[in-house]
Amino acid sequence: xxxxxxxxxxxxxxxxxxxxxxxxxxxxxxxxxxxxxxxxxxxxxxxxxxxxxxxxxxxxxxxxxxxxxxxxxxxxxxxxxxxxxxxxxxxxxxxxxxxxxxxxxxxxxxxxxxxxxxxxxxxxxxxxxxxxxxxxxxxxxxxxxxxxxxxxxxxxxxxxxxxxxxxxxxxxxxxxxxxxxxxxxxxxxxxxxxxxxxxxxxxxxxxxxxxxxxxxxxxxxxxxxxxxxxxxxxxxxxxxxxxxxxxxxxxxxxxxxxxxxxxxxxxxxxxxxxxxxxxxxxxxxxxxxxxxxxxxxxxxxxxxxxxxxxxxxxxxxxxxxxxxxxxxxxxxxx
Numbered sequence: 220x221x222x223x224x225x226x227x228x229x230x231x232x233x234x235x236x237x238x239x240x241x242x243x244x245x246x247x248x249x250x251x252x253x254x255x256x257x258x259x260x261x262x263x264x265x266x267x268x269x270x271x272x273x274x275x276x277x278x279x280x281x282x283x284x285x286x287x288x289x290x291x292x293x294x295x296x297x298x299x300x301x302x303x304x305x306x307x308x309x310x311x312x313x314x315x316x317x318x319x320x321x322x323x324x325x326x327x328x329x330x331x332x333x334x335x336x337x338x339x340x341x342x343x344x345x346x347x348x349x350x351x352x353x354x355x356x357x358x359x360x361x362x363x364x365x366x367x368x369x370x371x372x373x374x375x376x377x378x379x380x381x382x383x384x385x386x387x388x389x390x391x392x393x394x395x396x397x398x399x400x401x402x403x404x405x406x407x408x409x410x411x412x413x414x415x416x417x418x419x420x421x422x423x424x425x426x427x428x429x430x431x432x433x434x435x436x437x438x439x440x441x442x443x444x445x446x447x448x449x450x451x452x453x454x455x456x457x458x459x460x461x462x463x464x465x466x467x468x469x470x471x472x473x474x475x476x477x478x479x480x481x482x483x484x485x486x487x488x489x490x491x492x493x494x495x496x497x498x499x500x501x502x503x504x505x506x507x508x509x510x511x512x513x514x515x516x517x518x519x520x521x522x523x524x525x526x527x528x529x530x531x532x533x534x535x536x537x538x539x540x541x542x543x544x545x546x547x548x549x550x551x552x553x
Contacts, residue, residue: 229255229256229257229258229283230256230257230258230310230311230503231257231258231260231307231308231309231310231311232249232257232258232259232260232309232310232311232312232313232503233259233260233262233287233304233309233311233312233313233350234246234259234260234261234262234313234315235262235263235289235291235313235314235315235316235342235346236262236263236291236315236316236317236365237261237262237263237269237272237286237315238263238264238265238268238269238271238272239268239271241315241365241410241499242261242263242313242315242316243261243271243272243275245313245315245499245500246259246261246272246284247272247275247276248500249283249500250276250280250283250284251275251276251280251283252283255282255283257283258282258283258284258285258307259283259284259285260285260287260300260304260309261284261285261286261287262286262287262288262289262300263286263288263289264288264289264290265288266286266288269286272284272286273286287300287303287304288300291314291316291338291342291343291345291346292337292338292341292342292345294345297345297346297349298349300349301349301350308350308353308354308357309350309353309354309360310359310360310361311360311361311362311363311503312346312347312350312354312360312361312362312363313363313364313365313499314342314343314346314347314362314363314364314365315365316338316342316343316346317338317339317365318334318335318338318339318422319335319377319380319422319423320332320335320377320379320380320422320423321376321377321380321422321423321424322376322422322423322424322442323376323424323431323434323438323442324378324379325434325438326424326430326431326434327378327379331379331422332379335379335380335383336379336382336383336386339380339383339384339386339387340383340386340387340390343364343387343390344390347362347394351403354401354403355398355401355403358401358402358403359402359403360401360402360403360404361403361404361406361502361503361508362391362394362398362403362404362405362406363406363408363499363502363503364387364391364405364406364407364408365408365410366384366387366388366391366407366408366409366410366511367380367381367384367409367410367411368409368410368411368513369381369384370384370385370387370388370407370409371388371409372534372538373538374538375441375445375538375539375542375543376441376442376445387407388407391405391407391510392405392407392510395510404507404508405510406502406508406509406510406511406512407510407511407512408498408499408502408512408514409511409512409513409514410514411513411514424442426439426442426443426446441543444542444543445542445543448542448543498512498513498514499514
């Protein structure tokens with residue numbers, strides 16, 4: 220009698236911030252997996268923006284993809300998303316929703332600062348709170364959080380954004396310690412410069428706006444110099460596909476008490492392999508995912524900058540010289 224193999228239970232993945240960029244790319248990558256190992260709940264504030272994701276997949280794929288409305292700043296929206304999952308719980312939760320703010324601190328209103336923290340910090344905390352109890356009950360799960368190199372070291376004119384990412388680092392590192400007995404792993408994906416709509420949508424001060432002109436002349440010059448620095452850096456930044464590619468360092472996935480990777484996953488990982496290191500897909504597959512991994516090609520000068528010395532002064536000087544070096548400073552002289 221011919222034997223039939225039992226269907227492999229899909230890995231349930233919920234991703235926030237899927238209307239563009241990394242969230243959209245990751246949702247499309249997992250939903251299009253040749254082995255059909257994943258059921259992806261791709262969430263976004265405005266479901267009308269889900270058309271781009273559906274186009275990437277050539278139409279609807281109900282077996283592997285479902286779109287959900289979710290606003291991480293709204294507890295009621297989170298509760299509704301949990302309800303619409305009809306009793307399913309995510310094996311993998313990807314907290315990817317985030318916003319940016321680039322401006323001299325004097326120009327950042329309290330409302331704008333609160334909005335950044337509401338998405339980047341409180342939104343992530345709310346999302347984890349909504350899905351963590353089920354992971355604890357099942358004593359298995361992965362939580363991936365889109366962080367930033369700006370959560371590890373300060374960046375000029377990104378004080379509020381970096382502050383939110385520093386807070387996120389502390390939240391997740393503290394949580395990871397407590398979740399060890401539950402076999403729930405937390406991974407901070409440290410994104411460097413990536414060419415996505417996030418860069419375009421980040422709130423930034425207009426270099427020619429009247430608010431900037433109200434500041435002192437030296438701050439105006441420094442801010443314009445920083446924007447030119449960013450413009451030169453962006454063409455060398457990673458593409459979204461680079462961030463989502465998988466390196467070969469993680470080894471064979473699947474561990475005791477975990478169904479993060481079903482049979483055949485190694486073949487699927489080879490299909491997704493690329494030049495980047497352990498990033499999103501790799502962290503899902505790794506038997507012992509890292510607490511932190513770099514998810515983009517960091518420009519060589521920036522990758523060498525580390526807070527040196529007990530007081531951090533070396534890093535401050537190094538970053539200042541990297542961004543506002545004497546060569547550029549000379550250009551500003553009358």
